[in-house]
Amino acid sequence: MSLNIPSSSLxxxxxxxxxFAGLSIVKHLKKIPCQVILIDKNNYHIFQPLLYQVxxxxxxxxxxxxxxxxxxxxxxxxxxxxxxxxxxxxxxxLLLTNIGAIKYDYLIIATGSEANFFGNAGIAKHAMxxxxxxxxxxxxxxxxxxxxxxxxxxxxxxxxxxxxxxIAGGGPTGVEMAGALNEMxxxxxxxxxxxxxxxxxxxxxxxxxxxxxxxxxDNASRKAQQFLEKSGVKVLLNVKLLDYDGNTVTLxxxxxxxxxxxxxxxxxxxxxxxxxLKDSISRGNRIKVNSFxxxxxxxxxxxIGDVASLADEKNPNGLPMxxxxxxxxxxxLAENIYRSLNKKQMLPFSYKDKGSMAIISRNKAVxxxxxxxxxxxxxxxxxxxxxxxxxxxxxxxxxxxxDWVWNYISYDRALRNIIRPYKEKQE
Numbered sequence: 001m002s003l004n005i006p007s008s009s010l011x012x013x014x015x016x017x018x019x020f021a022g023l024s025i026v027k028h029l030k031k032i033p034c035q036v037i038l039i040d041k042n043n044y045h046i047f048q049p050l051l052y053q054v055x056x057x058x059x060x061x062x063x064x065x066x067x068x069x070x071x072x073x074x075x076x077x078x079x080x081x082x083x084x085x086x087x088x089x090x091x092x093x094l095l096l097t098n099i100g101a102i103k104y105d106y107l108i109i110a111t112g113s114e115a116n117f118f119g120n121a122g123i124a125k126h127a128m129x130x131x132x133x134x135x136x137x138x139x140x141x142x143x144x145x146x147x148x149x150x151x152x153x154x155x156x157x158x159x160x161x162x163x164x165x166x167i168a169g170g171g172p173t174g175v176e177m178a179g180a181l182n183e184m185x186x187x188x189x190x191x192x193x194x195x196x197x198x199x200x201x202x203x204x205x206x207x208x209x210x211x212x213x214x215x216x217x218d219n220a221s222r223k224a225q226q227f228l229e230k231s232g233v234k235v236l237l238n239v240k241l242l243d244y245d246g247n248t249v250t251l252x253x254x255x256x257x258x259x260x261x262x263x264x265x266x267x268x269x270x271x272x273x274x275x276x277l278k279d280s281i282s283r284g285n286r287i288k289v290n291s292f293x294x295x296x297x298x299x300x301x302x303x304i305g306d307v308a309s310l311a312d313e314k315n316p317n318g319l320p321m322x323x324x325x326x327x328x329x330x331x332x333l334a335e336n337i338y339r340s341l342n343k344k345q346m347l348p349f350s351y352k353d354k355g356s357m358a359i360i361s362r363n364k365a366v367x368x369x370x371x372x373x374x375x376x377x378x379x380x381x382x383x384x385x386x387x388x389x390x391x392x393x394x395x396x397x398x399x400x401x402x403d404w405v406w407n408y409i410s411y412d413r414a415l416r417n418i419i420r421p422y423k424e425k426q427e
Contacts, residue, residue, distance in 0.1 A: 003081050003100045008035040010077075011341060014095055014102060016085055016273065017110035018045045018068045020323045021305030023392070024330025025108060026071070026078055032338045036078040037102065039095075043068055043082045044133075047391050049323065050400070051130045052173060055139040056180040057188075057413035063399040065133060066392040085111070088275030090301055096275075106300050106337055109273060109287065110330070113306035113321055116269035116284070123168075126246040126424070127264035130173065139263065140415075141422040143181070146260050148418075151195055157258070163201040164259035166249050168241045169266030170207030171215070172358040175224055177263060178205045178233045179360040186232075187411040204234045204257060206241055206249075208266070213366070215320060216356045220366035223375040227360040241266070246424070268321060270307040282309040283317050291348035293333050304329040310349065319351055323390075328352065357383045362408070 005012075011034045015022050018040035029036050047064040054061055072078040083097035088107070095102050115131050117124040128139040146162040153159035165181060167174050182203050190198045205212075205228065211221040212228075212235065225235055236254060243250040249257040269285035280296055282288045286309035289295055293302045293310060305326035309318035319325045329349055336346040355369035359380060367379040374382065384404070391397045407413055 003102050010035045011105040013106045014104040015108045017112055019112045021110035021326035021330045024327045025334050028331050028334030030075045038080045039083050041084040045392055051136045052177045052180055054136045055130055056184055057415040058407055059403055061133055063396050085273045088273050090298055109303040110305045111271040111307045113268040114271050116267035122243045122245055126244050127262045129264050138422050141418055144418050151193055160200055161258045161260050165261045166204045166257055166259045167263045168206050170212040174265040175358050178203055182231050182233050183361050206236045206239050208240045210238050217368050219373050220368050223366050224360055227364045286318055292346045304333055324354055359383045
């Protein structure tokens with residue numbers, strides 16, 4: 001097999017990963033005289049911040065996934081290949097994939113991140129995560145299947161286990177998932193399952209730190225917790241999740257929770273291709289890079305986005321693994337490749353933090369934008385606008401907007417079909 005890349009006299013830039021970082025650098029390389037090859041194991045880009053809304057039936061998968069070929073077709077110097085990277089041979093400037101090998105002049109690794117279970121095999125096997133579309137669809141199915149199981153449960157213990165939902169991780173994803181699931185409970189499940197006492201359904205959010213949303217201000221953390229607890233979500237702070245066997249969530253300071261669903265949002269790690277030396281890997285399984293996003297000892301191999309660990313004074317363990325870092329690094333790296341091609345000195349990357357936001361429920365969100373702090377309805381409107389405009393593709397933005405308006409007006413979420421029953425993988 002072969003990638004079937006036409007020969008060119010132009011320098012070849014190979015980008016691995018079609019996430020925020022990969023698309024950012026593709027977009028900014030469009031006017032630079034080079035041949036750009038984008039490689040990804042999937043043929044679509046995922047707008048990951050809204051995966052939780054797919055999991056809770058608010059959005060369809062297609063509205064947050066955008067075909068990569070459709071994205072690159074407007075750039076004359078860019079080609080896409082659907083392939084999985086097997087190994088990197090930096091000595092030969094060669095990238096090995098499952099469909100063949102490709103030579104590069106510049107290589108950009110933007111492979112993103114995956115769930116980090118910190119070596120806990122029980123959690124890794126039984127917990128549900130939201131890092132990919134298949135995983136997110138599985139989670140939505142599990143939520144609905146457990147409601148169906150609760151409806152026919154013979155014993156109270158079995159029914160309560162199916163109605164208990166535990167979310168591990170009090171970051172933006174965990175907070176948003178808890179809020180969305182609680183809205184489903186109050187507005188949808190209570191109508192769909194009249195035979196169930198939904199007062200028995202519990203949603204518990206667990207955070208090992210002393211507050212939610214640790215990357216945001218104290219005010220945002222406090223407001224988010226108030227919003228969640230007032231709506232009925234149980235929040236446990238300073239509590240570590242020790243283990244999970246598919247039925248019992250074991251915690252360090254409180255009694256175990258019997259639950260058929262554990263949603264893991266408590267940690268991520270970089271997805272590093274084979275061939276990267278262990279000495280080049282830092283905390284969180286991220287590739288060490290210098291201020292130009294170059295890998296140590298390599299002039300033409302770069303890493304950007306979640307998989308890259310670029311430390312600065314404020315972030316000694318690397319910049320945060322968020323979309324804005326990836327987008328800004330992609331833009332800066334495109335400029336540096338242009339400068340390198342023209343024998344100019346590259347410019348160091350400097351992250352400009354544009355703020356953080358998290359939505360809790362209808363009309364309730366928190367937003368930290370530089371020196372300004374918002375919560376409630378205004379923060380909810382800001383969150384809605386920013387996320388809507390960040391989605392790739394006009395059609396996708398339009399579909400999401402229509403779905404959001406319908407959900408807001410009707411208090412309903414249409415996507416509640418169990419198309420493919422979920423079965424846990426056996427060892």
